[in-house]
Amino acid sequence: MGSSWNWKTNVSISQRARHESGSVEGMSWPVNVHDGALFGGTDISDTLYMFGGTTMSFNQSFPYFLIPPTEQYALWTYDIPGDLWTPFDTSSSGITIPSWGASSETTDQGLAFYLGGQIDGGTANTTQYLGEDTVGLGGMVVLDTTSSVTKNVTVEDTIKSNRKGASMVYVNNFGDAGVLILLGGKSDFDGYLPMDEISIFDVKTTDLSDDASGEKNKWYQQNATGSIPSARSDFCLVAAPSQDNSSTSIYMYGGRSDGVIFDDIYVLSIPSFTWVKVFVGEDARWSVTCHFVPPRQMITIGGGGKSSNISADCDWEQKSLAVLDLSTIGWGSIYDANAPPYQVPDAVVKVIGGSPEGNASMIKPSAGWAEDALATVFTIRTVTSDPSEPPSATTSTISSPTSSSSSNDSAETTKSISVGAIAGIAIGGVALIALIGGSIFFFLRSRRRNQQQHQELLIEKDGLPDYSTAAFLGSAELLGTPHAAELSARDNDSGPNCKPGQPGPVEKDAGAVQGRHTSNRVNTPIEME
Structure with a gap:
């Protein structure tokens, strides 16, 4: 990520094999999951934190399919230099393994957050009795990445924390410690939640003590105006501040609602809390992850296309990637390591005033x-x-625009949003996605150390724990030496993420993908917006 690349011609990646390390319940490392989160810890940390996630029910016929044997280890850490996985027992905190929640982190403060979600039949062997049923979860889990202490924090009913498929992004250029912005998703009680209802967590009030009360762990609600997006879940967020911090643009991309998959981008401009629609296309995406690469690019990884059933729908973004210039709102295949400073999109400037610089x-x-x-x-x-x-707080003075901005973004939700090296662990994991995501992570970790930039990433791990009954089927690539792969353009085959016989990949907005499939979460016919 330190140099420019074009995924059509010269994306070069390397793979690092996974080796056995510490074990628990026969597990040498966590099993493959989706809809969890991967946190990057503090800006100087060499440890990753994998929290939550569930196994995919339609993968049960795969030779490497595994379900976690116990639900008490919701948190695993990975020491990068030592190549060591370590599980943490979270049962004493009343935390089980959640999935499909909203997550974000504050890498400048060493805090990670996971709100809502559910447990299901893929959570652990003790929850397989649920079958296709799910149990919604409320509250918010807070992880102190400096101590690996976790706490399930109570959230007031007005926030509707019992929501699934929502997204949350950290914005750190407001107030004393920044805020978390929570959007969308669906609730067991209220259905899809309207996008003009914005939930805000004041990070300064975070308290993991047992007697936290009153103004501790404080949430607020604020209504938004403007071009309100359709209610949805499974979208992603990133946030980019103007050069003078007078506004921050929170970009929302894709998602789905009952029977509809979206290919659109909206900007929620704060602190005015105004929605502006800046893009609409014809190549819908859902459960995709977005990663803000300063100063002005968003990289999307993985996700599903126009079908709502990823088991039957390969990844239509060739190489699993797409690159968006957040200022021009132009999609492309090129990552520019020397991109110019971020500018607020013209469509947003027309609404909130000012200039592209702020x-x-x-x-x-x-x-x-x-x-x-x-x-x-x-x-x-x-x-x-x-x-x-450090930037100073004031309500009255905005300095002249400069070429560098105070750090602020998403992971990712994702993560990602987004500030913090956080990744929602995506549906339909592919090794190539993991490798590309790993490159993004290590690049951003370096930039955070040198420039105090914060970022979302995606790293998805594969491999075969030794307790698997299918362990003898493990390949040399999974258990052996590291190897490298050069991803050249592929014009005549099905691409790296499509099975033989499936239609080949198409570029962003290159036309419709035919076919209808039933969804794992939605049983209605699929349309596209």
């Missing part, structure tokens, strides 16, 4: 704050001329 004139909601305290929470931090100094 100086937004709308710096509060048009109908006012839902609570007076939010005016303090969204105090805008000025950009300092000395990048070694």
Whole structure:
């Protein structure tokens, strides 16, 4: 990621084999899951934190299919230099293994968050009795990555934490410690949640003690205006601040609702809480992960296409990648390591005022704050001329635009959003996705150390724990020496993520993919928007 590349011609990646390390319940490493989260820890950490996730029911016929033998180990850490996986027993905190929740992290503060989600038949061998049923989860799990301490924090009912398929992004250029922005998803009680209802967590109030109460772990609600997106789940978020921090654009891409898959991009501009539609296409995506690569590019990885059933629908983004310029809203195949500074899209500037460099004139909601305290929470931090100094908080002064901005983004939800090296572990894992995601992670880790930039990533792991009854089928690639692969353009075959006989991959917005499939979560016919 330190140099430019074009996935059509010269994406070069290397694979690192997984080796046995510490074990628990016969597991040398966590099994392959989706809909969990991968956190990167602090800016100087060499440890990854894998939390939650579930196995995919339609993969049961695969030779490497495994279900976790116990649900008490919701958290695994991976020491990168030592190549060592370590499980943590989270049962004493009342935490089981969640999936399909919303996650984000604050790498500058060493905190990671996972809200809501569910347990299902793929969570552990003790939950297989659920079959196709699910049990929704409420509350928010907070992980201190400096100590691996976890706590399930109670969330007030108005936030509707019992939601699935939502997304959450960290924005750190407001207030004393930044905020988490929670959007969308679906609730067992309320169905799909409207996108004008924005939930906000004040990171400064985070408290993992047993007596946390009152203004601790504080959530707020704020209504948004503008071009409100359709309610949905399984979308992704990234956030990019203007050069002077006067506004932050939260980009929402893709997703799905009952019978509809979306190919659109909306920007939620804060602190005005105004939605602006900036893109609509014809190549819908859902359960895709988005990764903000400073200063102005978003890389999407994996996900599903126009079918809502990934088991029958290969990945239609060739090489599992697409690259978006967040300023011009132009899709392409080229990652530019020397991209110019971020500029607020013209469509957003027309609504919030100012210029592409910043100086937004709308710096509060048009109908006012839902609570007076939010005016303090969204105090805008000025950009300092000395990048070694932290930004200061002020409500009255915005400095002149500069070429460097205060760090802020998503993982990813994802993660990702998004600030923090966090990845929602994607549906339909492919080794090539893991390798590309790994490159993004290590590049961003280096940039965070040197420039205090924060970022989302995707790393998905494969391999075969030694307790598997199919262990004898393990290949040399899984159990042997590392190897490298050069991903050249493939014009005449089915591409790296399609099975033989399936239609070949298409580029972004290159036309419709035919066919209808039933979904693992949606049983209605699929349309596209």
